[in-house]
Amino acid sequence: MKGYSKKTKKEIRRLAGLAHERELEIALADLNLKFKQWENEELGPFELDEQIHKFHNKISREIFKKYNSYNMEDHFVAIAIVNGIINKDEVDLEAYQELELLIERIKDSDYFTNG
Numbered sequence: 001m002k003g004y005s006k007k008t009k010k011e012i013r014r015l016a017g018l019a020h021e022r023e024l025e026i027a028l029a030d031l032n033l034k035f036k037q038w039e040n041e042e043l044g045p046f047e048l049d050e051q052i053h054k055f056h057n058k059i060s061r062e063i064f065k066k067y068n069s070y071n072m073e074d075h076f077v078a079i080a081i082v083n084g085i086i087n088k089d090e091v092d093l094e095a096y097q098e099l100e101l102l103i104e105r106i107k108d109s110d111y112f113t114n115g
Contacts (some may be wrong), residue, residue: 004074004098006015011095012073018090019080020067027063078102 004012036053037043043051066076078099080086087097096103 005094007092008095008098012077012099015077015086015091015095016067019077019085020063022085023063023067023080024060027055031059037100049062053078061095074099074102075106082106 031051034043034048038045038048077086081088081091081103
């Protein structure tokens with residue numbers, strides 16, 4: 001994260017934590033649906049077990065690695081802003097201005113967007 005002010009670096013770390021929490025909540029809500037399907041006998045115990053392992057060994061780890069990769073935090077925060085995980089009004093104005101070029105590049109690339 002070179003080239004950012006000290007204040008913006010701190011804000012990027014805060015936003016990375018916020019995005020990490022929100023993505024984890026989304027993933028956990030999906031896993032919770034699998035438990036409900038199992039309770040309603042719409043999913044068998046082995047299928048639920050597979051979903052738990054998938055969450056633990058893949059989904060959760062990918063989210064963790066994404067937001068704890070200190071050399072790419074700014075990129076993942078910008079992606080989270082573009083994808084609506086973080087709202088623009090939640091970002092410090094100075095930090096947003098420093099991230100704006102990166103955000104615009106991500107918006108111009110459909111590779112990083114959920115839509």
